[in-house]
Amino acid sequence: MEKILIIDDEPFIRENVERILGEDGYQVLAAADGTTASELVSAEEVDLVLLDLNLGKENGLDVLKELKKIEPELLVIVITGYGSVESAVASLKLGAFHYMKKPFKADALRVIVKLALQTTSLKREVRAIRQGALELFEKVPLVGVNSSLKEIIRQAREVARFAEATVLITGESGTGKELIAKSIHHLSDRREAPFIEINCASIPVNLLESELFGHEKGAFTDASARKTGLFEAANKGTIFLDEIGEMDPAMQAKLLRVLESRQIRRVGGTRNIDVDVRVISATNRNLGDAIKSGQFREDLFYRLNVFPIRIPPLRERREDIPVLAAFYLDKYSRAFSRGFHEISGEAKALLSGYNWPGNIRELKNVIEKICIINQGPTLTASHLPPEISGAPTRSARAELPDVETLGLEGAVEAFELEIIRAALDKCGGNVLKTAELLKIPRGTLRYKMGKLGIQP
Missing domain, CATH: 1.10.10 (Arc Repressor Mutant, subunit A)
Structure with a gap:
């Protein structure tokens, strides 16, 4: 249920707005002054504010500035009975979404509120798309013919049906753990909500808590405004915690509490916030060994490992190598206009015989490099790097x-x-x-x- 705050010094206006929007199913909060409004925005998860520019002795523009300091992305509709072009322009420059003059009709209020909330939803969706969160499952290249890959896809389809189940994906680096995580998300009922990923090893320990759970204004030196964490951003969707085995033990304890309570608390905050998120984690480490050495919490492991999926290295499914090579050859040949159409028999044999320590990522990189510096129509053994072709290492100039x-x-x-x-x-x-x-x-x-x- 969306939460809307009406800020107006006239009781009749506040009551009228509460009635109109309450009938439409919104939760409506009310404030008669800027101080009360600031307190509500700080304490509540407000989706939209209706702000009167004339609040007795207070200037609504000053209130707007203060609200934007607390919540920079807050959506605000300015309303007043004394409208002017100057005040309208000033409020829009400060980040107001729209400007309405009193008196307004109930239907007009309903329409503009609905439009504003749809805009908020659209902004979130655009951010999710930019993060790759709404990539269609059909575009996730789960390419191969090996029986183990088919079993992994079957497992992904099965666990996708259970929206609360946590999943732990294990496998060597470059095997495609992220693709399996995305597949589970896009096959589930959460597919319309965000898929948000974070590499736990790439964020410094002192910043990871704020990144995951967000922070309140003033929580630390550089916290000039409230920040929403990734768990909140992924609400109703999926969060993918890559390289979970690298997470600091202190942070592991905080993640365990979130998994147990389904609530997060922002850094510097005092209240818990409910989150509805599926957690998928992945690691290339042996977590059993990490538990024995005291580097990973056993209780967290059992919380994460409700549904385990192991992805075998490429050397264990060699029949998929020519299929993957052809997939990436077509992709990069088109991207770079190189005209490749096939792989020679000798090149296929060499590709299939190589052990691929970097797995699919290494294969993709090899094919991409070939398409960057060579022309088609046939990928031959001469195009392959010496570690695959067995040819003597060429000079740096020839490379x-x-x-x-x-x-x-x-x-x-x-x-x-x-x-x-x-x-x-x-x-x-x-x-x-x-x-x-x-x-x-x-x-x-x-x-x-x-x-x-x-x-x-």
């Missing part, structure tokens, strides 16, 4: 991209892409460790990855 074809800038980008890909593989996709290996700031690495279209 450089084709400058004549790509130009200097394109060749530099191709070479940089190769270096970053190799470093990510070495670090198991961990961005923080990769940045340390490359001796560059993490922000610089993320910028380059975004520019080059690299996914960790």
Whole structure:
């Protein structure tokens, strides 16, 4: 139920708005002044505010500024009986959604409130799309013919039916644990809500709690405004905790409380907030060993491991290697206009015989590099790197991209892409460790990855 706050110094207006919107099923809160309004916005999860610009001795614009400090994304509709172009423009510049003049009809109020709340929902949906949260299941490339993959897909379909069940996905780095997590989400009744992922190893320990659970204004030095955490953002949907085995023990205890109570508390907050979220976690570590060494809580393991799914490494399902190679060859050949249409028999045999320590991620990177620096129509053994083809290692000069074809800038980008890909593989996709290996700031690495279209 959406929560709406009416701020007006006239009791009749407050009561009228409460009646009209209450009949439509909204929960309506009321305040006669800015101080009361600020207290309510700080204490409650308000979805929309109706604010009178003339609150007796108070200026509604000052109240609007204060509310925006408390909740920067708060949706506010300004209402007044003394409207002017100047006050309308001023309120819109401060972030008001719309401007209404008194007296207003009940139907007009209903329409603008409904539109405003739909806008809030749309904004959340756009953010989710930007995070890849609403990627269609049909676009998740669960490619292969191996019986173990078919069993994993069957398990994903089965657990998707139970919206509360936690899932623990295990497997080596690069095996596709995130794809299985997305598949479970898109097959479930939660598919219309956000799928939000976080790499637990990539966030510093002192920031992870705020990232997951949010914080209140003033909770710490840089907390200039309230922040919604990822658990709240994923409400009604799914949160994917990748590399859960790297989580700090103190943070493990807090996560355990959330799983047990289905409630979170923001950093610096005093009240619990209900969340309805499916938790899917993943790790490439042996959590049994981590429990024995005291690095992972046994009680948390049992909470996470309600439905375990193990993804085998690529070397255990070799019949899928040519299928995956053909999938990525088609994808990147189209992306780079390289005209590849097939893989030679010799190249297929070499690809299938290689052990792929980096699993699917490594295979994808190899095919992507081939499409960047070569032209089709057939991928042959000569296109494969020496560790796969068995050919002697070529000189650094021979390994450089084709400058004549790509130009200097394109060749530099191709070479940089190769270096970053190799470093990510070495670090198991961990961005923080990769940045340390490359001796560059993490922000610089993320910028380059975004520019080059690299996914960790």
